[in-house]
Amino acid sequence: MSATKEQEIVPKSVQTRQIKVGKWNESLKKSDVNQIWTELHRIVSSHPLVRASKRAGFLVEEGRHNAYTDLTQELFVALLGKERFAHYIDTGMTDAEVEAEISQIELTNMLTAELRKRYPESYRLARRVSTLIQTGKTFKRFDNINSPDVHRRLADRLYGLAEWKNEKTRRNVQEMEERVKAVSFQSRDTRMVGCTGDAQIVISNVELEKLIVRVFKAIDSPVDVRSLRSFVMSRLPIMDIYLVPVGGATDNGEEDKMEFDFVDTRENPEENVLRREGELTAAGFVDNFLNNLNKSVRGKTKQYNRMINVLWHCYLISDSGTQLEVAEMLGVSDSLVSDYRKRIETNLQQLSFNGVNEARQFEKALRRAVREIIAVEKAEKVSV
Numbered sequence: 001m002s003a004t005k006e007q008e009i010v011p012k013s014v015q016t017r018q019i020k021v022g023k024w025n026e027s028l029k030k031s032d033v034n035q036i037w038t039e040l041h042r043i044v045s046s047h048p049l050v051r052a053s054k055r056a057g058f059l060v061e062e063g064r065h066n067a068y069t070d071l072t073q074e075l076f077v078a079l080l081g082k083e084r085f086a087h088y089i090d091t092g093m094t095d096a097e098v099e100a101e102i103s104q105i106e107l108t109n110m111l112t113a114e115l116r117k118r119y120p121e122s123y124r125l126a127r128r129v130s131t132l133i134q135t136g137k138t139f140k141r142f143d144n145i146n147s148p149d150v151h152r153r154l155a156d157r158l159y160g161l162a163e164w165k166n167e168k169t170r171r172n173v174q175e176m177e178e179r180v181k182a183v184s185f186q187s188r189d190t191r192m193v194g195c196t197g198d199a200q201i202v203i204s205n206v207e208l209e210k211l212i213v214r215v216f217k218a219i220d221s222p223v224d225v226r227s228l229r230s231f232v233m234s235r236l237p238i239m240d241i242y243l244v245p246v247g248g249a250t251d252n253g254e255e256d257k258m259e260f261d262f263v264d265t266r267e268n269p270e271e272n273v274l275r276r277e278g279e280l281t282a283a284g285f286v287d288n289f290l291n292n293l294n295k296s297v298r299g300k301t302k303q304y305n306r307m308i309n310v311l312w313h314c315y316l317i318s319d320s321g322t323q324l325e326v327a328e329m330l331g332v333s334d335s336l337v338s339d340y341r342k343r344i345e346t347n348l349q350q351l352s353f354n355g356v357n358e359a360r361q362f363e364k365a366l367r368r369a370v371r372e373i374i375a376v377e378k379a380e381k382v383s384v
Helices: 002-015 024-030 033-046 048-055 069-081 084-090 095-118 120-135 173-180 205-219 225-233 269-296 301-316 323-330 334-348 356-383
Strands: 139-141 158-161 189-193 199-202
Touching: 024 033, 024 084, 024 095, 033 048, 033 069, 033 095, 048 095, 069 084, 069 095, 069 323, 069 334, 084 095, 095 120, 120 139, 120 199, 120 205, 120 225, 158 205, 173 205, 173 225, 205 225, 269 301, 269 334, 269 356, 301 323, 301 334, 301 356, 323 334
Parallel strands: none
Antiparallel strands: 139 158, 189 199
């Protein structure tokens, strides 16, 4: 009797849950660009991978006003460029089918491609860790032992060593973070791989599996895949070069601060020598970097000045606004700004620093050089 009631109650609760689906066919047939853009913005704002990327700080170009505007515009341009809107009408896809394809395929592919471009080594190693724990006989899944048919996202699944008992106790994340620090840091394998030979191995699959085993033994607990990837990669020398501000934090104006003695921050003789060496090295990096940018536009002054302005507003200062706002400020199209950003990031990823000091000095030297170029450009416009 109770089972019959349960079967009657469940459909009612399911029926009350309505999934928002846009009126895609109506908007596409009318060519209502504003409504299409609004629906895309809704999908972007509610997409779980977008939210995860925002929390992790991957949407570095988001600007001050709307965190998802730039991403919505990129998605709109991508769909338009691939003629997907026309395809949806020609094939007679339903509103639900259009919604599912844009959300689950187009937007997801665009986000993963962006992550792969910005953080190539981190992305590649995270996928390798996920593959090894799913296919290796050394590991087993713990969250579906009592219910093999349970469906859960890969990042939330629990894995551990195959030799452990099914009733293995799970530790809290904070304790596991402390215990994983006992695992020795892996040296970097500098052999080049890939079809173009432009990527380093970092660590072979055999060594990576051994490292995962050492991490599991250190934490002595089943752990979700997301945390495991973080633990393993914290023991690897990953180098994802991406230009971000590295200046110190500013005073937030708090009145009730604990009093303490200020540390003497003046540099000692050794730090002075290292700073000077870093400045000289950084200056050389900046010259080569700017020369490569100039070559990428074949030495054309107008295009080079535009690229320098994109570099300044999109990377070297933090309050210039979104990519669309920068494009409007410079009087160029959003697609042109996006193209310049790709060229800047391509040249940036070719840089190699020996430490944080060199990277910091490079940022300072680059900011000074770009500021001077922009000042000269403005002076020339005034004189004309």
